[in-house]
Amino acid sequence: MSKPKKLRSRKAGLPPGSLVHIGEIKTSAASFSVIDFDEHGLFEAQFPTPDALSSQPRNFATRWANIYGAHHPTDLAAISNIFALHPLVQEDILNNVQRQKIDAYEDYLYLVLHRYELKEGQLDLSQDQISLVIGRDYVLSFQERQSKTFEPVRQRLRADHASLRKGGVDMLAYSLIDSVVDSYFGVIEQLYEHAEALENNILGHASPATLEGIHQFKRCASYLRRNLHPLRELLGTLHRDAGDFFRPEMQLYLRDVYDHTVHILESLEDLRDLATGLLDVYMTTVSHRVNLEVRALTVVATIFMPATLIAGIFGMNFREMPLLASPSGFAYVLGLMGLIASIMLILFWRRKFV
Numbered sequence: 001m002s003k004p005k006k007l008r009s010r011k012a013g014l015p016p017g018s019l020v021h022i023g024e025i026k027t028s029a030a031s032f033s034v035i036d037f038d039e040h041g042l043f044e045a046q047f048p049t050p051d052a053l054s055s056q057p058r059n060f061a062t063r064w065a066n067i068y069g070a071h072h073p074t075d076l077a078a079i080s081n082i083f084a085l086h087p088l089v090q091e092d093i094l095n096n097v098q099r100q101k102i103d104a105y106e107d108y109l110y111l112v113l114h115r116y117e118l119k120e121g122q123l124d125l126s127q128d129q130i131s132l133v134i135g136r137d138y139v140l141s142f143q144e145r146q147s148k149t150f151e152p153v154r155q156r157l158r159a160d161h162a163s164l165r166k167g168g169v170d171m172l173a174y175s176l177i178d179s180v181v182d183s184y185f186g187v188i189e190q191l192y193e194h195a196e197a198l199e200n201n202i203l204g205h206a207s208p209a210t211l212e213g214i215h216q217f218k219r220c221a222s223y224l225r226r227n228l229h230p231l232r233e234l235l236g237t238l239h240r241d242a243g244d245f246f247r248p249e250m251q252l253y254l255r256d257v258y259d260h261t262v263h264i265l266e267s268l269e270d271l272r273d274l275a276t277g278l279l280d281v282y283m284t285t286v287s288h289r290v291n292l293e294v295r296a297l298t299v300v301a302t303i304f305m306p307a308t309l310i311a312g313i314f315g316m317n318f319r320e321m322p323l324l325a326s327p328s329g330f331a332y333v334l335g336l337m338g339l340i341a342s343i344m345l346i347l348f349w350r351r352k353f354v
Contacts, residue, residue, distance in 0.1 A: 030069040062169055068143050099227070113177070134169065134173045153179055185264070206289070228268065
């Protein structure tokens with residue numbers, strides 16, 4: 001699992017609101033797009049610079065501006081001038097190691113969300129920060145790199161989805177938040193698949209690589225739980241205190257997203273317990289395999305103990321000993337050793353020790 005680079009020391013001693021990018025740069029060049037819509041129609045366009053965005057007249061009532069890779073302070077400052085964003089909001093957008101949170105301002109809400117992705121067939125978890133600014137008639141979304149997280153929302157807008165087109169800003173904001181939360185279910189399903197594969201490996205042939213996989217799985221589950229836990233507080237605040245930006249009929253939708261978040265956190269608790277259980281099963285399996293090997297060695301040693309005793313007795317340096325002068329003495333002793341070993345082997349077999 002990749003660890004976030006927390007370079008907060010870059011801002012040490014700087015005044016609040018200083019535009020300094022913190023985190024990993026995941027895209028080389030920023031891109032800007034706009035979707036204007038309402039129940040009467042839709043306009044969609046791509047812009048090379050934020051200045052071109054500012055000169056674009058609004059075609060319909062609601063505007064959704066999406067920015068990929070807003071890590072250049074000059075680009076962010078230009079966008080902030082268009083939408084009058086507070087310097088602290090600009091600072092948080094450039095800080096890509098924020099916890100999930102919600103800040104209320106007079107004319108807009110600022111939300112920090114996280115997007116997670118697992119590489120196919122691997123326990124390598126990556127995290128991207130998504131910043132949402134929900135205004136009276138616009139929504140701004142800032143993403144670290146291009147992704148398909150919001151593509152279902154775009155497709156619904158292009159397909160003239162009635163409730164989304166007519167719903168306006170609050171319905172759009174809900175749809176974006178819901179898309180982010182729903183993406184967590186895919187990650188959790190992948191973790192369950194990894195858990196099943198680890199369990200099969202443990203029951204089949206446990207190896208040090210399996211133990212490493214269990215520890216990686218446990219780290220992923222704990223990391224997700226720790227970082228997603230503030231999301232429940234965020235959505236609870238949005239449900240209770242965001243009445244100025246969400247109509248009363250939207251409260252049911254927000255509560256539904258909150259319920260999804262609770263379900264996700266419960267699933268992560270289950271995954272963490274599952275990781276602990278897998279570790280216990282691994283240790284039990286390894287211990288059982290060691291016990292079987294020790295038992296096999298014990299059986300072999302026990303079978304040869306009488307033969308060792310007999311060989312030791314006849315190896316003593318006495319002048320007068322039975323069978324020493326007999327031509328068939330050696331055969332008698334070997335036969336006695338084989339008979340005792342066979343009897344012990346039969347007894348061990350009947351007791352299912354071998």
